[in-house]
Amino acid sequence: MERTAPRLLLGLAAVAIGFAAADTYVVVLALPDMMSAGGLSIDELQRAAPIVSGFLLGYVGVLPLIGRISDLRGRVPVLLGSLAVFAAGSLITAAAYDLTTIVSGRVLQGIGGGGLIPPTLALVADRWPPERRGLPLGIVGAVQELGSVLGPLYGAVVLAFGSWRDIFWLNCGVGLLLAAAMLPQRGVERPMVVRPGRPDLLGAVLLVLTFAALTLVMLEPEALTTGVTSGLAFLPVAGSSRWLTPVALVLFALLALFLLRQATARRPLLDWRGWSGLAGETDLLGAALMTLGLGSVIVAFASAEPESAAISDAAPVLLPLAALSFAVFACRQRVATHPLIPRGAMANRVAWGALAVSFFVGASLIAALVDIPFFARLTVAPDSQLDAALVLVRFLVALPVGAVIGGWLLRWVPASWLTAGAMLMSAAAFTHMATWDAQSLESGWETLSLVAGGLGFGLAIAPVNAALLAHTASAVHGVASALLIVARMVGMLIGISALTTIGLRAFYSASERLPTAGELCDGVNTACPAYRDAVRDAGLTQLHAVFAGAAVCAVIAAVLALVLLRDAPRSRSDVSR
DSSP states (O other), X not given: OTTHHHHHHHHHHHHHHHHHHXXXXXXXXXXXXXXXXXXXXXXXXXXXXXXXXXXXXXXXXXXXXXXXXXXXXXXXXXXXXXXXXXHHHHHHHHTOOSHHHHHHHHHHHHHHHHHTHHHHHHHHHHHSOGGGOHHHHHHHHHHHHHHHHHHHHHHHHHHHHSOHHHHHHHHHHHHHHHHHHHGGGHHHHSOOOOOSSOOOHHHHHHHHHHHHHHHHHHXXXXXXXXXXXXXXXXXXXXXXXXXXXXXXXXXXXXXXXXXHXXXXXXXXXXXXXXXXXXXXXXXXHHHHHHHHHHHHHHHHHHTSOTTTOSSOTTHHHHHHHHHHHHHHHHHHHHHOSSOSSOTTTTOSHHHHHHHHHHHHHHHHHHHHHHHHHHHHHHTTOTTOHHHHHHHHHHHHTHHHHHHHHHHHHTTTSOHHHHHHHHHHHHXXXXXHHTTOOTTGGGSTTHHHHHHHHHHHHHHTHHHHXXXXXXXXXXXXXXXXXXXXXXXXXXXXXXXXXXXHHHHHHHHHHHHHTOOOHHHHTTTOOSOOHHHHHHHHHHHHHHHHHHHHHHHHHHHHHHHHHHHHSSOOOOOHHHHHO
């Protein structure tokens, strides 16, 4: 049991991470229907950006705080809490009645989904010694990357038989099932004092009733609202808000009863006793400053259209706000009694080196995720978003395979050399992509370059994680893992902005050299095939510049890995083992 339980817990956590990762991409196919439900037309795509960026905001914005909480209160409670938040966000999204509620649900989904990763990585470090962490870390990374491959497929299958809401109803159910399966594992992480008495069945009933009432408030089912008697429950007692109806008041009462029950039950479902002192053990003000800074960066970069703009129109306000927030946070770190990132936690060269490598890995990876489908749309799949996405799948399927292989190779190959070799492989793939012409993707041989690029990124996942965890104290593994994820996501956002800027400059330069339509079309001032091909080639010039920039980022990551991730003295966490 002592050997099996940690593996079972890690397996459940990995499945949860994979499912949350799939949810990141499931919106791709469901977005038009979600826009319609939110009151937007198909040509108002920019206004729908918060549906995507809201998830990303939740995913990244509070990660450092969640990671720190997992250090202070344990990995399993944070995993359970994250699953509960993910399920609640899925329910709100499924029952959403306007754009605001859709975005609110997506933010909660992001918080819950992102919150699963730091405690899971820290759990690997807690349960496996440094020399044996590679494969578990590789498996976690593989499941996460596999979710990105299966997400659109999962969405397509559900949409073939139901509506977009069914995707999120399923998410809610799976999240609750995983939480229920993980609940008995609370004693695996650390010895538990099991209080006498039966499990809190009343609390479970109250929780189910609370979710049911919330669903009724959100959906306002027509079969009930139009009834002569049942409809009275949906008439506001004051004003016109659905949150002032009798059903909503019952919801608030059930929620209050559930929380009261959790505070008084012998064996509550959510045992938050002992958490009251959390505010005195970490810097919540510092966490708020970090969240504000990260949120500003995310909205500034994630709300832009990656094919035509580098940053959003609000960036002149958001980026100075982010800089100010980070500056105040840095000052707060110096004076807080219990800073969000404990002093000295990331002082080791390998620790902050892992963050730098992760940043440039993200900056390079995003070019593939965004611009390979863009290239396919310009060339071999001009009329099919699905065919363009299938080109990217060739790249994506290699990521989880590489993650497992990279974790396995860590037993024999140092993290620095493995990461450097992996990123040079991806750099070589991008360098080749920068030579693609309009017919390149018609050749089956180009699958090799796509697979090589994805394999390189996959190989780098486990060694970077392992290097960070091996050179930070066990007491900060949660917050350190969170910072690693933040570094990669911020790298992706800034990377796509910088690479888009480079690509657009190349496009404008090529466009200036284009002959006019009349010159190419024998004096006819219309867009003949020759002119359309010339415009397409200018677009390919833009993508060649992006791929070249991604190759440079991958080379920088390789060099940083060789210099900063090379073997260093073990951290005090490993000495204490």
